[in-house]
Amino acid sequence: MGNAVADQALTGPTNKQARFAIADLSHYIPESRFSVRDGAAHLRRQGMTITEAQIEAFQRDYGFMQAPFETELSVEEMIAAACTPLLDRNSLPIQVLMFVNGGNWGLQHNVFKALLHKYEQLRGADIYSIGKQTCASFHMALRMATHLFDASRDEGAILIVAVDKLSVNSHKLTEFYLCGDSASACLLTPYGAGHKTYEVFNQDGYVYDQSNAEGVALFNTTFFLGIRGAIQSILKQAKLSLDDVKLIVGSNVSLKAWETVAYLLRAPLEKFYVKTREVGHLPSSDIQYNLAQAIAEGALKQGDYYITINVGYGGFMGCALHQY
Structure with missing residues (x-):
């Protein structure tokens, strides 16, 4: 660690030093599925009026069809299911464990207790909880990792663990999303070796609640521009063009949101890799799951540059430049 060979292996665009590497990924996706129609039926039982035309438009225009729904495992068990394969493959000591919870719900017990008991490499790790940037919290974890590695690059690895389990069905289907349960590591x-990460960009949002109609409307009409700006900013920092990115x-x-972003960037829609139709919105694990799928499907090859980006409710934004 820290030798000239390793340092040279992590140089990239314009001989820029990588901040860190994504060494491994793992996830847990429940088998049960919760469909748009299931969500609509639940909301109708609560007295809401949802027409067949609205359901069809939600599926056609937004692309949401179904999302994973956990019916048996606890949050702690979901985390263990996601982390166990990764920890079995890697014996590096974990310096920091970051817990990402984009849903901002609280927990009343230590969800890592079983893992800490089983895996020696986790013992002694500092644990941080990240969630205030909503669905952009994963990139905030990456941002924190850059600072931690800058401060000390010889004490071990960082493990980012994310989980979502939405216990109330009405929270799964909103006006704009169909959300699913998942866990990732x-x-x-x-x-x-791994995915070299060169730049991490975060943008603060603004605070409002569902009763603030103007704030909701502002977010839903401007976040496309925010995504475009974040991508342009990170490319400028790396001195790359969009054509350099796979x-x-x-x-x-x-x-529809990604179609708009593609239009704003004058980029082919095929450059954007998402899994909206397959799993819906996984608030804390979209990026981790989608990246693993892109690798498994051969959409990324060794040496390819790629960008990860997500937007959180309230206008929070996270973006990073990587190389496979």
């Missing part, structure tokens, strides 16, 4: 190392791995928001 992402291992970061300061040196070595894929933009985005969060599973509506397909």
